[in-house]
Amino acid sequence: MRISFIGAGRVAHHLAHVLSQHHHIIQIYSRSLEPAHTLAAQVGATATVNICEINPEIDLVIIAVSDQAIASVIAEVHQHLADVLMVHTSGSTDIEVLAKNHARAGVFYPLQTFSLDREIPWSDTPLFVEANSEADLVLLTKLAYQLSHRVYQYTSAQRLSLHLAAVFACNFSNYCYDMAKQIVDTQQVDFSLLYPLILETANKAVQHDPKQMQTGPAMRGDQNILNMHQQILDDAQREDLKNVYNLMSQQILQSHHPQ
Structure with a gap:
C-alpha cells in the first residue's frame, strides 16, 4: 500500500516505522517542517507543510494528530483526497468526526503508550479497526494483522x-x-x-x-x-x-x- 501521514508526533513516528517494513510511506505532513522532515527521512518518504501538496495517488491517509485537531484536519484535507481512505488513530474520537465530511472513513487505533525512545511490542499490542464500508474494514483488518495478532473490530463507543x-x-x-x-x-x-x-x-x-x-x-x-x-x-x-x-x-x- 501507498500510505501518507498527517502528523509527525509519537504515534505517527511508531506507526510509520512499523508500516514502512511492509508498505511504502509516501509523505509526512506536519504544520512544522522539522518533525515532518525528520520522520520522512527515517521512513523513506517526503515531507510537506502544505496539505495541497499531499499526493492523491495513495491508498491510505493516517491522521495521527491530537484529538481536538482531527475535525479541522479532515475538513481541510477532504477536498484534496476525496476518494482516499482516511483513518484516525484516536481512542476517544468517534468515527463520525471523519465520516460526516469524508465518505471513506475509518479508525486504526493502537491501545498502547508511545514514547519516542522506546520500542513498541507490536505483535502483542491490541489494534482496533472501524470503517464505514465492509471493503475498507476488511482492508484495515488485514493491515492490522500485519502488525499484531490482537486485532478487534470495535465500535466507537467500545x-x-x-x-x-x-x-x-x-x-x-x-x-x-x-x-x-x-x-x-x-x-x-x-x-x-x-x-x-x-x-x-x-x-x-x-x-x-x-x-x-x-x-x-x-x-x-x-x-x-x-x-x-x-x-x-x-x-x-x-x-x-x-x-x-x-x-x-x-x-x-x-x-x-x-x-
Whole structure:
C-alpha cells in the first residue's frame, strides 16, 4: 500500500516505522517542517507543510494528530483526497468526526503508550479497526494483522470505554509512580527499591482480577496507618498528595468495606 501521514508526533513516528517494513510511506505532513522532515527521512518518504501538496495517488491517509485537531484536519484535507481512505488513530474520537465530511472513513487505533525512545511490542499490542464500508474494514483488518495478532473490530463507543480505562490503567498509574518518587526523594531514598513491587503489582493485575489482588492499609481498614501517612503528608506540607491519598483510600475502603 501507498500510505501518507498527517502528523509527525509519537504515534505517527511508531506507526510509520512499523508500516514502512511492509508498505511504502509516501509523505509526512506536519504544520512544522522539522518533525515532518525528520520522520520522512527515517521512513523513506517526503515531507510537506502544505496539505495541497499531499499526493492523491495513495491508498491510505493516517491522521495521527491530537484529538481536538482531527475535525479541522479532515475538513481541510477532504477536498484534496476525496476518494482516499482516511483513518484516525484516536481512542476517544468517534468515527463520525471523519465520516460526516469524508465518505471513506475509518479508525486504526493502537491501545498502547508511545514514547519516542522506546520500542513498541507490536505483535502483542491490541489494534482496533472501524470503517464505514465492509471493503475498507476488511482492508484495515488485514493491515492490522500485519502488525499484531490482537486485532478487534470495535465500535466507537467500545473504543471510548477502552480509552477511558486506559487513562486509569496507564496515565493515572504512572502519575502514582511520579508521586511515589516525590515522596521518597524527600528522604533521599532510592526510588528503584520500589521496582520489584511495581512489577509484581502489574503482573498480578494482568493475571488476576485486580480487585481481588488489592492490598494495603485502606483495604485492611487500618485507620492507624492511614492517619500516620496523612500526618507525614501534613508535615511535608503536601496537601496535593494528601488529597489524592485520601480520595483513593476512601474509594478502596468503600469497595472492600461497604457500609
